[in-house]
Amino acid sequence: MAGMTPSSGGGGVFSAGSSKAFQKQLNKVYGFYTGGFLAFIVVLAVLEQMGLPQSWIGLIFLFATVALYAGIGIMSRTTDAAEYYVAGRRVPAIYNGMAVGADWMSAASFIGMAGTLYLTGYGGLAFIMGWTGGYCLVALFLAPYLRKFGQFTIPDFLGARYEGNLPRLIGIFAAILCSFTYVVAQILGVGVITARLTGLAFEIGVFVGLGGILVCSFLGGMRAVTWTQVAQYIILIIAYLVPVVWLSVKQTGVPVPQAVYGFQLQKVTAAEQKLIDDPKEKEVIAIFKQRADALGEKLKDPAAALAADRQAAQAKLDELKAANAPVAEVQAAEKLLRDLPADAAAAKTKWTADKTANEARAKPLAGMPRHAQVFAGDPKGDEAAQKTFDTSRRNFLALVFCLMVGTAALPHILMRYYTTPSVREARRSVTWSLFFIFLLYFTAPALAVLVKYEVFSGLVGTPFDQLPAWIAAWNKVDPALLSVADVNGDGIFQLGEMKIGGDIIVLATPAIGGLPYVISGMVAAGGLAAALSTADGLLLTIANALSHDLYYKMLDPNASTARRVSVSKALLLVVALIAAWVASQKPADILFLVSAAFSFAAAAFFPALVLGIFWKRATKWGASLGMIAGLTVTFYYMAMTQPWLRGIFGVTSSVADNTWWGILPIAAGVFGVPLGFAVIIIVSLLTPAPKKETQELVEHVRYPDLKPAKA
Secondary structure (H helix, E strand, C coil): CCCCCCCCCCCHHHHCCCHHHHHHHHHHHHHHHHHHHHHHHHHHHHHHHHHCCCHHHHHHHHHHHHHHHHHHHHHHCCCCCCHHHHHHHHCCCCCCHHHHHHHHHCHHHHHHHHHHHHHHHHHHHHHHHHHHHHHHHHHHHHHHHHHCCCCCHHHHHHHHHCCCHHHHHHHHHHHHHHHHHHCCCCCCCCHHHHHHHHHCCCCHHHHHHHHHHHHHHHHHHHHHHHHHHHHHHHHHHHHHHHHHHHHHHHHHHHCCHHHHHHHHHHHHHHHHHHHCCCCHHHHHHHEEEEEHHHHHHHHCHHHHHHHHHHHHHHHHHHHHHCCCHHHHHHHHHHHHHHHHCHHHHCCCCCHHHHHHHHHHHCCCCHHCCCCCCCCCCCCCCCCHHHHHHHHHHHHHHHHHEEEEEEEEHHHHHHHHHCCCCCHHHHHHHHHHHHHHHHHHHCCHHHHHHHHHHHHHHCCCCCCCHHHHHHHHHHHHHHHCCCCEECCCCCCCCCCCHHHHHHHHHHHHHHHCCCCCCHHHHHHHHHHHHHHHHHHHHHHHHHHHHHHHHHHHHHHHHCHHHHHHHHHHHHHHHHHHHHHHHHHHHCCCHHHHHHHHHHHHHHHHHHHHHHHHHHCCCHHHHHHHHHHHHHHHHHHHHHHHCCHHCCCCCCCCCCHHCCCCCCCHHHHHHHHHHHHHHHHHHHHHHHCCCCCCCHHHHHHHHCCHHHHHEEE
């Protein structure tokens, strides 16, 4: 092709010639690609109208998109180190911005963001404010300066800036910890989407989706991941915008959902009050409260209660058998007896969890706060209400802080700015990143409100035998994500009778809005693109930390380029399989796993990176001890307060006793970051200053234009 030259290991249209010709070629390639994707949607829509089964549509979306990513991966295969690790440092700013957007639009952003806003209302805005604000920190404090230093990875920067392998080794550990936590969340999202598209079991869907993740990063490293992520961004943003625009037109006649968001929020607020006053909703709440109270009575003496339950279940079974009852009734009674806890300890654990779940649903609006309510509690109420308000506000601000600082320190995001041709392009790239991320984040609040209005006005009050098919379909994928039951037995659906997880709100939006199934398939493909793009970047970060920073920089400095790339590919495969296995165990919800990764990144990297760039006196020992201290206190707080981690480490003391100032574990980094800054500053002042060459390098990176004037 005109203006294109081959690069090591192949690459076709993704190999570089002159920068202008290269960008022109990219414009042409991705222009045709976007048109082709839209035509693909139209063809599938026509085929659906002609009778193509939904299961076939799901499979076509899954395999067509994965095949597309595989094709890009094959065209971008390489064994050249610069191409594999930093895409040859030649990615134009606008395309790097799209790649960052896709890298950033993880399963949490695409799938979980609007779902969190749906379930928590105003509180969910902490994620939008934190994640968007983090890119301002990236632009101001990190991206251009890291690009100027010129290394391949964040541990590479730490080793060069802080003069030794100890900071590099700690950086490797921290990069693996936060990236592994994050990638498990992405693979969890891949499993949910693949199961919905194909009908496969979730555990199988995890490993099927893993193939789509590996096919890009394994073959071509950062080069393959970059051009795949650009393609994935185009898919995910179209998939995200189409259903919400449709809902906006359906409800208001206006195709700009962001403009009608406020009007629909007023309607949602009115509907909330109507539901709060509804006698049938109060009836459901009373039943859940009775269940919680009954479980509370059982927990006073679990052993005796379990014995009584077992005796009653056995008596019921014997009665049915004696009466020659239908086989189905006998089998149900046998299952009831079989499902009883094995012993008193198991009964206590199960009943405690069930009691908590029933208490959560024994509240108006199915336990959701009013959408427009700023914080829980009341600053003008009684002492308990004021305390709740203060704690809620404190957690909101702590979460915004952790997400901002964590965004600015995530290794897989910062690595992207090593791929641009220059520092100037790195700055422009951050601007484009913000724009492409803004398109989705500006839409997510509107999507949440439009879906909530659709549920409140269209779903509530429907007879159970007339509920839409999407409810049964999602219940089949995972009852924990969506389940409905006629709690009060009136045959009419009440809001309190539905348990819904935030992770399906976006994926179910087309069905909720009555759109053709092909749009549901497109949205699932968009969610898959979001999860795959982020997982690719994260796996590459982990593999590169092990192969480049540990193996090449510390163990075998004489390793050939081909050997380094081969080691990276082998490690990437191993890490991916381990992450998929962990994800198949469903350790926690997607949003917590993602937020934990942000706290780890914030505490481990942000102080060391910022002080390493802006304070030439920061030393090796200061950075090393600061990273260890920040990461340790963050992990300790999570282990003492997060349910899944408490179970892993056998923590039995109450969560309230281990909580500091009421801060939730999702914002644990709020303790690690200031401690990291303090330790780095204090220890650096107590230890010998860095070498003169290192201090001059820091000065030059910050003020490159002053150097010629000094000469």
